[in-house]
Amino acid sequence: MKVNKKAKFIRRRLILTFLLVIPVLLYKGYKEFNSKMVQANKTVAANKITTTNNIKEETSGKKENYKEYKPEVNRSNVSSEGQKYTYDAKEVKDILDNKGKNDGEKIVFLTFDDGPSVTVTPKILDVLKNYNVKATFCLIGKEINASEGSKNLVKRIFKEGHALANHTYSHNLKSLYPQNKTNVEYFMEEVEKTNSAIKSIVGQDFNTRVLRMPGGYMSRKYYSDPNLEEFNAKLEEKGMYSIDWNAYDFDSEGSKKYAAELLNEVIKSVGTKEKVVLLMHDTYGKEETAKALPQIIEYLKRQGYEFRTLS
Structure with a gap:
């Protein structure tokens, strides 16, 4: 009987001890686990910062394929889609005036005059x-x-990343060049009128x-236009370049x-030029130009030319 009482007492003590010890152990384990988690989170955060910095450093060191592209410059004759394809108009002007330097880079500028036309431009x-x-x-x-x-069509041209240039309002040679001399004031009025027409569409x-x-x-140079000096001054004032x-x-x-x-004419006139400004037309009646364009592009690509726009 005494043995049973003693055994019961021991069991009670063991149970009581167990009930007291287990919470203590659980609490210590929780603190240790929490401490490790905090340290792990700090390590992860530090790694994220390091990774982010590395990405920033790598990104800052990268260069665009199109070396003239400067994101901070707003080239406002192209949409955001067309920004990376632009090339500075002044440099192209220098190239055409034989002032540019050869750098081994083959670039072609496809230019289409006299549009838009609802028959050819879409093609x-x-x-x-x-x-x-x-x-x-x-x-x-x-x-x-x-x-x-x-x-x-102007909206589509702009939206799809092409560049917009000014080719006057009327294209009437008699009005623009009366007596074979540039009417500078009238010419610039037509330029502004065309710019206004484009603004009303693209912004x-x-x-x-x-x-x-x-x-x-x-x-104009061929005919020794006496008003060219005045015209050049007006272009400089407007920040424009005649290309x-x-x-x-x-x-x-x-x-x-x-x-x-048309393809054969392109091959002959391009020749071995490093920088090419190619004139074509997208006005009414120029369906053959649209038909020739795929072959023209493929030929220029085979010759290693990169396609850019004037801005």
């Missing part, structure tokens, strides 16, 4: 989109305002430094040419 844009190539469209103001379809921030004179700046071309598909010269002939 040109489809080809460019298919090849992921950007171009510069030298627009005529009266063609922009010709219809809602024309205005929608008031639009501004282009790129001007393509009807007939080309070279024609001609040094290669041509001859789609507006002589008798009508078919796609294969």
Whole structure:
């Protein structure tokens, strides 16, 4: 009987001790576990900071494939999509004036004059989109305002990353160059009128430094235009550059040419040039230019040219 009482007493003491010790052990284990978790979180946070810094350092060291692209510069004749394809108009002007230096980099600027047209421009844009190539469209103001379809094409050109250039409002040589002399005041009025037409479509921030004179700046020099000095001063005041071309598909010269002939003209006029400003047209009646464009692009790609836009 005494033994049973003693055994019961011992069991009670053991149970009581167990009940007291277990919570203490659990509490110590919790503190130790919590301490390890805090330290682990600190380590993870430190690793994140290090990783982020490394990424920043790596990113800051990377260069864009398009060396002229400067994200901080707002090139307002292209959309955000077209920013990385631009090339400075002044440098292109220097190249055409034989002032630029050869650097081994082969670049071509596809330029389309006299548009937009609802028959040819969409075909040109489809080809460019298919090849992921950007171009510069030298627009005529009266063609922009010709219809809602024309205005929608300007919107599409801009949205798809191509550059917009000014090709005057009327393209009327007699009005722009009366007696074969540039009417500077009237010419600049047409430039502003075309800019306004484009702004009404793509936004008031639009501004282009790129001007393509009807007939080309070279024609004004050829005819010894006495008003060129005044005209040049006005362009400088506006921060604009008159950009001609040094290669041509001859789609507006002589008798009508078919796609294969236009391609041959491009091959001949491009020759071995390192920097190429190629003149073509996307106005009415130039369907063969649209047909030739895929072969022209493929040829230029095989020759190692990179496609850029004027800004």
